[in-house]
Amino acid sequence: MRFHAAALVLAACLTPPALAIFEDDAYHIDFHHALIGLPKHDATFFQKPYAGSKASLLYTISESQAIGAVNPKDGALVWRQAPSAPQNGTGLLRAGEDQDTAISAFGDHVAAWSASDGRIVWETRVDGATVEDLEILEQEDGITNTDSKDALVLLGNGEVKRLDGRTGRAKWTHHDTSGDTPFQLSTSPTTLFYISLHTQLLGGTKLKVTSLSPITGKKLDSYTLSSESEVSAREHILFAGANTAAPLLAWTDKANKVLKVNIIGTKGVSTFNAPGKAGVEKIVLHAPNRLNSLAHFLVEYQTATGHLAEVYHVDLKKSTVSKAYSLPEIAGRGTFTTTSSDANVYFTRITSDETSVVSSKSHGILGRWPVKASAALAGAHPVHGESEVVVKSGSASAVRSAVLYSNGQWVLIRNGEIAWSRPEFLSSAVSAVWAELPDQEALAHELEAEGHQNVLAAYFHRVKRHIRDLEHLPAWLQTIPSRVLGSLIGKSEDSAIDEIHHDTFGFHKLVIVATAAGQLAALDVGSQGKLIWNIDLSQFAPDTTFTSPSLKALRGYVEIKDPGFDGSLYINSTSGGMLSSETIQVQPRVPPGDEKLIAFSLVAGELKGYLGSDATSEPVWDFTPPNGEKIVSYTARPVDDPVSSIGKVLGDRRVLYKYLNPNLVLVTTIVETAKTASIYLLDSASGSLLHSVTHTDVDIARPIPATISENWFSYSLTVDATSGPSSRGYQLVVAELYESPLPDDRGPLGKQFNSSTLQPSKASGDVAKPYVLSQTYHIPEEISHMTVTQTKQGITSRELLVTLPNSNSIVGIPRAVIDPRRPIGRDPNAQEQSEGLMKYTPMILFDPKWHLNHKYDVAGVKDVITSASGVESTSLIFAYGFDVFGTRVAPSFAFDVLGKGFNKIQMLLTVAALFVGVLFVAPLVGRKQINSLWTIPS
Amino acid sequence: MRTSIFSLAYLATLSAAARFTLHIPQTALVNPSTLPSTTHATLQSSGPPQTAFLTRSNSFIFTNVSAGSYLATVHCREFAFEPLRIDVAVEEAVEGSGEKREVVKAWQTFVGNEWDNKGEARGEGGNGVVVEVKPVGAKYYYQERSGFSPLSFLKNPMILMALFSMVLIFGMPYLMDNMDPETKAEFEEMQKKSPLAGQANPATQLQNFDLASWMAGKTDSGASSRGQSPAPQGKKRG
Incomplete structure (x- = not known):
């Protein structure tokens, strides 16, 4: 104990003055996109964090298996949890009505999370099986248990378990030994249905519905639907409606021509033909998932050119399904969301340029809002969404929808206005590079041109360039007053965000990020990670499925390579436009004179070096x-x-x-x-x-x-x-x-x-x-990745940047702390002290002041890239992998930039005061000098 | 050592693995209910560490822990926690009874120390034992900006000295004036006697006081260039 304390004190004393982030710089010089990943449709919902809460939160589980709660007001992350290791199986997230927990399942892990703060309530593991489906038992024998609602899980081995909502312990287990593939669970107020797929020998799949007693888990009944002519794969089952008054089972055939609907619990199957002359590409069924809501549902048909929908009503008494009305086809892509309020069901149709609300009872539009165009959503269409609708006296007064767009932006549209957007696609970033901004590139090109000409031509070129630059002078002069005022009052930071071109310090550098799915985006690290452009690479390479694109920055453009295709794509780094290889001169790094490049690569477990860049020649060396x-x-x-x-x-x-x-x-x-x-x-x-x-x-x-x-x-x-x-x-x-x-x-x-x-x-x-x-x-912690800061001249001392996956941090260890010349077993002598060497201690405790991410929780960082800024003292840092984080560090303090602590007004006041003092003292001094000349020293 | 751990691992597969809880107690330093939900604990021995998230009851529950010696670390954004060594073993409950059960023992451990250098015991028990894990301090991420403040300006010894001598220079004449004539005469007599005293009186000192050179900090050079000026001497005496 004593030793420990002593060691701590020692470490604290020996630590050099920490280079921490200033509190007023934090959240200004750095940015953090706390991401969840692309939200899953069936596991995204608005929910009140506890019964009686006024505001609801938006919960989701993403394709990256992260569970998160987002504040629908501003898109800020309320809490987030992610499994430490990727699990197999799909992630599921459900929340019971008026419950303060959200229950998740991925792989063999079922957990209940406190809905308001993300703490764990209980967790349990189903050994050796994966969870196929998870539902909440809303009602038992028609009575709602408001205290704690139990969870029902369906496992891959055919087991159905009822887990206690408070503890997670299994109340009963039903084992299905038929060998059918478990598909889904569905509940009605009185019965629990277990749907499995019975594969026929001759191909095709029959749907088997087994009803269980929710109280004992005993099998009550079972029947088989003859769906073998249509269903041959899981994807053909459109819907197995959970937790509704009339649980539905809907499927289609391979050509999406026919829609078959069964009310679970009955054996009748209603058949409908898909509308439209053009072939339907995809059918999506939207139904409310509340027990007390009307048994109405909407079927969305996506065609090659547009989308349309039909609304069906279920007659519970007669057990029939009938078409109520249809919504007309609209060109382009769109999506529908279902909202239930009391018993009423509303459908919200979201297209790229409009949001409209209809009631499930009639086709009259209750509200319509044009969606304002936004740069973040340009060229993208809604994929799926979730809505909340406020209906007052027969018309929808407000609607807010959390919509995932096809470009990976998760957006909240409130009455047609985009309240926030979260760039969730960045969570799958696999490669990132620094690119230069256009101004610097243009100048670099000009200078290069001058370098290649003879002296006289270069001189004229230069004079011409300067004359051309004069045209910017009036505009520049006009900005001076506002810039001076801004810098005095201290608002310069905000104006600088828009004006990335007036970047005297070189803090505004673009990072080009490629995601695993082939999306390419450019972020401005100096402007809070603002998204400059965002494109889908598949538009340039239509036949390619991108798996892990790798980027390489060249002057003015980036080169993209992917295992999915041969050759390279060239994308303009400032506009995101495609460049053909003819328009750019792809300049391989040519060594000057008679020097030759040696390239090396890992071939079959050996490192081999080749002469020249081609790996076909004989290796000149190899390392085994x-x-x-x-x-x-x-x-x-x-x-x-x-x-x-x-x-x-x-x-x-x-x-x-x-x-x-x-x-x-x-x-x-x-x-x-x-x-x-x-x-x-x-x-x-x-x-x-x-x-x-x-x-x-x-x-x-x-x-x-x-x-x-x-x-x-x-x-x-x-x-x-x-x-x-x-x-x-x-x-x-x-x-x-x-x-x-x-x-x-x-x-x-x-x-x-x-x-x-x-x-x-x-x-x-x-x-x-x-x-x-x-x-x-x-x-004290594991390091998953390390890199070193970079500055322009290398004068600034370097910092070792280490990524700590356990505490979700990025730490900059000062070079002086890890100097291997630290004296061991003795105190440093005077000379060593003057070098800044400290006595060696066997451990380095990461000082919180070294944490570059301070209070941010930067999760899942796979790579950190650094770049020199325009000033020597500062290095730019960008981290990606899951979250995206960017900042800048000054390992030897910002010696060439005035910090925020420099009070310009105070400086002016001091100068003015000194001036007044001089005015006041000048006569005194004059008199004194005259006196000293004219008086005789006594 | 190697064989013993292997045998322990073998035993662990035979019996059910251990389960224990790390609990954050309420201390003066931290109310554990306010900790963020990103707080989690890891249990590291070999291979990927086991992770437990913070529960509503401010604890971390580890289940299925096989026998071995583990390093338990609590990761929290706001507080630093002490690392723990947790040994899970399968032992006979009663000597010779043949009935074996899990025993969990916890100690403090220290980064940069031998593994055998255990600190205070933090708990011991069978399955389901609760081990308290205490925070050692809050984490401060930010650096104070050493901005201008009048107080820190006044704390500067140079400024204090200057202020003190100013007070003497300006205050002495008034003090002299306010003295009654007898004491004044006595004082002057004393000053004349004193070998240190200059011949000039404070009034002439004040008259000759060179504010400009004083402000420029040229106390010494000014004195040498104008040796006749008594002002610097007067200051030194003060």
Whole structure:
């Protein structure tokens, strides 16, 4: 205990002045899109978080299996929970009426969450099975149990369980041993129906409905519907209506020509023909899911050109289904939502440009709102939605709909106006790159043109360019007063968001993000992550299914490659337009003079280096890890990694020369049986091994992130418990490379004027291997990814950026803390202190002030990319993977930018006061000078 | 060691795995009911860690924990919690009875220490034991901006010295004037006797006081350039 406390105090003392985010900068310089993922249609609903609550929240479970509650007012995330590991099976989310819990199921895990704050109420696991369906038992024998409603789960092995709403314990289990595929559960006020698919030998599937007693789980009855002529796959079953007064079972045939509806519990099947001359592409059935609502439902038919709908009424007494009215076809895509208010049912039709509400009783439109065009939704159509309708005296006075659009935006449309939009498609981002803004690109092109011309032509070109630039002068002069005023009053930040072109500091950089499904979006990191454009790549490559596009930034455009197609797509990085390969000169990196590029790649478990960029030639070197080790990853030094100083000045003014090799590659290998991990440092030009280290007792199932920059590299390991190691937890290793262990010495190559890594034998007889200094620290949490900040010149000290998946954080560890030259076992002497070295401690506790994300909860980060900004002190950071997060850091403080703490008004007042003082003192001084000349010293 | 853990793991597969609860007590530092729902606990030993979310009753419930030695960590956005070592073993309840049951033991543990360096015991018991996990401190993410404040300005020793000498310079003449004539004469006598005293009286000091050079901070150089000026000496004496 004492030791622990001492260690804590020690760590606190030794920590250098933390480079935390200023409280007034937080939420301004950074942004965070807290995402859920694309919401699932059947698991998205408005619900009051507890009985008697005035406002309702919007609950959803996404395709990424995250459960979230969103405030419908502003789209802010109220709470979110995601499983730690991806589960198989689909995610389900249900909430009982007037309950304070939402019950979710994914994989074998069923959990009840507190609806207002997302805490867990109970959780249970169904061992070895996946949950196929989950329903809430709203009524039991026609009586609503308001206290706590039980959950019904259907498992993949044919078991039906009733789980207690308070504890999650199973009240009864019904086991279906027929071997039929379980499909869905449905409840009526008195009976529980279990629907399964009975596959015929001759093809086709029969629907089997088994009714169970909700109280005992005993089988009451069962019947089979002869649907074998239509249903051959699960997708043909449109609906198995849950929790309604008249639970429905609807299916269609392969050609979507016929609609068959069965009222569950009866054996009769009503058959309707699909309307429209054109073929129906898809049929969707929308029905209310409240027990007390009218038994009306809407069938949506999507054709190639438009969509239309028909409304049907169910007569419970006669057990018949009849068509009531139809809604006319509208060109383009749209969707319908169902809302029940008391017993009434309303259908809301949402198209790209209109929202209209009809009652289920008649086709008269109760309310109609044109949807205002929005840049976020340009070219997209509604996919599915959920609505809340307020109907007063026969007309809909307000409607709000949470709609998922085809471009992955989840939008709330309130009376035709877009209240908020959430870019949920970004949750599946797989690749991101930094792109330059148009102004910089244009200037770069001009300068390049000048560089290629002769001196005189270049001079004229330049003068012409400056004259052309003069046309911007009046506009610029006009903006001066407002900018000066804005900067004085402190509102400059807001105006800067719109004016990304007046970006003197280079904080506004575009990030191009590609999602797994082939969506491409550009975000402005300097303007709160504003979406600049958003396109679907499949419009450029119609026959391709994108799986994991990878991006590469080139000047003015991005190159997209995907395993789904050969070749590349080129997209303009500022407009999102497609560029054909003719209009751009695809410039491969051509090495100057007679130098040659060596490219390397991982081929069949070996790292191989090739001359030139084509991997067809004979490899010039290959690296095969010894002893059956498997390469898990490799990291190269960034191409653009400026180093300001070739040496490190010690306290006594001597210099330790850095080992700076642009071709460093760090290779991570593991041996699964021996639980060891090895790190190899290679020179990618020659393929020679510069350094290697092996760690034992490594949990090889956990990630081993690594990064390399300048003359140092870093990696992190998880200690495996099975062999009883002396310590446990997670380790961070940092190593620095120097030319020689001695200061003022440049090692074996010191006297050489030229040297080659390819022919090391010519250089004083030995390969110039670096002198490696390394230190290991215990860290309190696992690291999933690490990278290093980048600045323009590399003068600013670097920060190691580590992603902590457990606390959903990104931490910037200052370089001084992980300096491997920290003295061990003794206090630093005066010289070391002047270098800023602290005594080595075996652990690094992540100071909360190092957290770049401060109070944001940045979940699921897979990659962090950094870029230099326009000023040397600051590095831009962008994290993606699930959430999207961007910020900027100044590891050596913002020494070249005035911070918000600089009070401009105060400065002006001080200057004015000094001026007044001078006016006041000037006569005094004048008199004194005259006196000193004219009086005789006594 | 290796064999013993393997045997423990083997036993664990035979019997039902352990179940225990980490509970956040109400302390002066934190009301656990206000913690965000992102607070969760992980149990790490080998392979992917087991995760438990925060329940309504401010606890984390771990079920199906097989025998072994685990590092339990609570991850919270607002508070730092102490890490725990939790050992799950299957032991005979009564020596020689042959009846085996799970035993869960919890201790404090420390980052950067040997695993055997256990701290205070935090609980011990069979299945369903409740172990308290305490927060050690709040997390402060933000840096204070060292803005201008008049108080911090006044706290500066240089400013304090300057103010003090100002008070002496401006205050002394008034003090002298307000003295009754006898004391004044006595005081002047004393000053004459004192070897340190300058010959000039405070009035001339004030007259010769060089505000501009004082404001420019040129106390020493000003004194040397105008050696005849008694003002700096007077200040030093003050």
